[in-house]
Amino acid sequence: MNDKYERYSRQMLFAPIGAAGQERLAQSRVLIVGMGALGTVLAGHLVRSGVGLVRFADRDYVELSNLQRQMLYDEEDARQGYPKAAAAERKLRAINSDVRLEPVVADVTAGNVERLLDGIDLVADGTDNFTTRFLLNDACFKKGIPFVYGGAVSSRGMSAIFVPGRTPCLRCLLEHEDGSAGQTCDTIGVISPVVDMVASYQAVEAIKYLVGASDAQRRSLVTMDVWRTYYYEMKFPAPRHDCPTCGLGQYPALQVDGRNTATTLCGRETVQIHERSSLDLAEWRDRLAPAAAVSLNPFLLRAQLPEGERLVLFSDGRVLVQGTDDVVRARTIYARYIGH
Numbered sequence: 001m002n003d004k005y006e007r008y009s010r011q012m013l014f015a016p017i018g019a020a021g022q023e024r025l026a027q028s029r030v031l032i033v034g035m036g037a038l039g040t041v042l043a044g045h046l047v048r049s050g051v052g053l054v055r056f057a058d059r060d061y062v063e064l065s066n067l068q069r070q071m072l073y074d075e076e077d078a079r080q081g082y083p084k085a086a087a088a089e090r091k092l093r094a095i096n097s098d099v100r101l102e103p104v105v106a107d108v109t110a111g112n113v114e115r116l117l118d119g120i121d122l123v124a125d126g127t128d129n130f131t132t133r134f135l136l137n138d139a140c141f142k143k144g145i146p147f148v149y150g151g152a153v154s155s156r157g158m159s160a161i162f163v164p165g166r167t168p169c170l171r172c173l174l175e176h177e178d179g180s181a182g183q184t185c186d187t188i189g190v191i192s193p194v195v196d197m198v199a200s201y202q203a204v205e206a207i208k209y210l211v212g213a214s215d216a217q218r219r220s221l222v223t224m225d226v227w228r229t230y231y232y233e234m235k236f237p238a239p240r241h242d243c244p245t246c247g248l249g250q251y252p253a254l255q256v257d258g259r260n261t262a263t264t265l266c267g268r269e270t271v272q273i274h275e276r277s278s279l280d281l282a283e284w285r286d287r288l289a290p291a292a293a294v295s296l297n298p299f300l301l302r303a304q305l306p307e308g309e310r311l312v313l314f315s316d317g318r319v320l321v322q323g324t325d326d327v328v329r330a331r332t333i334y335a336r337y338i339g340h
């Protein structure tokens with residue numbers, strides 16, 4: 001028995017997958033957007049199960065408060081301030097070296113989402129916000145790629161797979177969703193077991209799709225609360241004829257300007273400013289060093305400013321201003337140190 005059959009033997013013994021399904025997984029290419037709590041669990045399942053290529057994108061870096069639920073990271077990643085995509089790659093490579101891994105340290109926007117979906121068979125949602133989810137939903141339906149939605153906050157979670165031409169889309173179901181009226185992991189918290197469950201529901205629907213088990217594909221939105229032991233399955237309605245995405249083909253999230261220049265990162269006293277398309281980090285270390293305490297790793301540059309705020313620069317052009325929720329204040333700091 002060769003290594004491959006050894007590695008996947010228990011999964012291949014599961015009749016609905018078998019040897020043929022295993023081969024299909026090996027030919028499959030998946031994109032995971034967001035490598036936080038959901039994304040790390042999703043990536044663990046998909047890489048261990050032998051998906052051929054896993055591309056994963058995240059804009060953030062590992063912090064101590066992530067470790068309670070973001071299963072791939074450890075204290076060393078947080079100490080080094082490693083980007084999540086880079087830290088995840090190290091762990092995933094050690095888990096299964098057969099899988100092609102494509103880490104992307106970037107913000108997913110209308111400007112780059114279609115490029116990220118190039119050559120991809122399925123997209124899995126590891127994000128924490130509806131702006132990015134609707135962007136993924138629209139890009140997936142435009143390209144005819146399934147989108148596996150998942151969300152978790154507090155002890156509650158939701159999940160569904162949306163398949164163009166076969167099911168409604170996320171916009172049909174949750175068009176007016178605004179992120180549970182501002183309730184996010186950063187404001188009301190989240191416990192890790194619900195994250196595992198939601199990501200596992202996502203992973204199993206992804207695997208069903210990739211092995212071609214369309215009869216087994218779930219056609220419902222599942223809602224659960226693991227603290228209250230509640231589970232509810234809402235059967236999909238028919239796609240809405242007037243849905244701007246799957247009915248009218250307008251894909252509204254793709255029409256907005258890709259560079260939303262200033263965003264408050266909720267609950268974190270951080271404003272993200274994205275006005276440049278790239279930053280040479282070594283050059284910026286030299287420029288900022290006379291005025292601030294700077295430290296550089298291969299992915300990001302931090303600068304502790306005399307004003308009390310901190311800047312974090314990424315090579316994709318993003319700058320985080322930490323220590324304020326005030327966009328005007330953040331722009332002032334940005335103009336002072338980075339300019340326009």
Ligand SMILES: [Zn+2]
Pocket residue numbers: 168169170171172173239240243244245246247
């Ligand atoms: Zn729709």
